[in-house]
Amino acid sequence: MRAMSLRPKPARLFVAALALAGLTGATVMDPANPTCPLEPNWSAYPEMKLTVEKRGNMKVMLAEGRVDAGLPDRLTAALKANPDVSEIWLRSPGGDARAGNAAGRIIRSNFGLGTRIPSGWACFSACNFVFMGGQPRMIEPGGLFIVHMFTRTGDRGAIDMSVAMGTDATRELIGDIEQDSALLASEDNDFLIRMGISRKLLTDIMYRQSAVATEENKSTRRCLTLDEALKYGVTYAPE
Template identity: 65%
Template sequence: MKKMIRTAIIVASFLTVGATDVKPGMDPENPTCPIAPNWSSNPKMELTPKMVGDTKILLAEGAVDAGLPDRMRKMLSDNPDISEIWLRSSGGNARAGNETGRVIRQADALIITRIPQGWTCFSACNFVFMGGRARIVEPGAHFMVHMFTMTNDRNAINYSIEMGTDSTVGLIGEVEQQSALLATEDNDFLIRMGVSRKLLSEIMYRTNAVKTEDGDGSTRRCLTNEEALRYNVANVGG
């Protein structure tokens, strides 16, 4: 009996140590990422030119929306002296993120994209960031990724299956088709931006888009500074 009690105490001590492994301020379910990301609450990305010393930068803060590519194109056309774009965003429209990244890359100026210390660039924001010819993820900044899908909600599919509707197969097929198409677009985008495609296979597509049935809640992944440089997400040291 005493042996069983000692064993239980040892097991409990290991569980306690494991429970405290997460650093203060980090998300227990996504331990590489902050529990309260600083990514702006703007419902659509606001673009604000600002002088920092002798450098004109563009603050890009808020959700990536369908109108962002056109706004970014006009902003860079009207302000050809912008040399850096500082990003913080919770993501949004995936295709708009890709297109905005291309707008930045096609601009006449050599534009640096930067995630400043403490800021977070998530999901579709990743692709806006990749548009910079020079890219900086500062120490303490968060380049946060998840697997890209056309939907992050399985409830619609599950409900359709439960109801036995004729549209279930079509709905699942549409989601799969669009997800595969977006994956192809992402892969092509990374090649054009000079980012390693291994970012998709080794990081993005190994992180769950939603919680799995076994309760795994790790749906986000924040790159370390070493990973950001290894995958050429950042090509300039912070």
């Protein structure tokens, strides 16, 4: 009779780790993206929701959900209706990159309007550029500024359609993606300079992530440490 192995199976170890985290309050980290938690708190709203609330002695705007194409217009209207807002608090999984850049510029045009990632909240992808518009910018201990390599290859519908149409259509789409990606990289670089952030954030961190997970490198996200955020000028010294 075959002897039973006493070695715990990986799946059981993972379940046990989740159970232990639940008991201890420890954060479960993402095996594919080891610098980040498995489930970042970045909100599930399909369009970014803007809510103005009183927090202590100041009025803040909670910006939660996906960065959508209509955000810049809604943000402009919300700030016009609430000129006494002091800070924008962000919790977002990202979304439309150019809308994120535009929202960041709108925030910067409102002199002295700060941005904040509160403790336990996460700001990913296009949300990064919304956050960068703040002056000042604050990441609380426990707040997450999560970056990745920007890409348009996630548009599966356009890719599948071009493949169905044949080689010429696919080649044209690939050319469009390459051209647009290069243009977006140039826009990101210009945006960082205008916001007073080191361009090395792009070269040292963002563009070193995999655009698409592979067998060799499954990591597509990178959570900045507070020291890194300070080093690249993303945030200022904690209060």
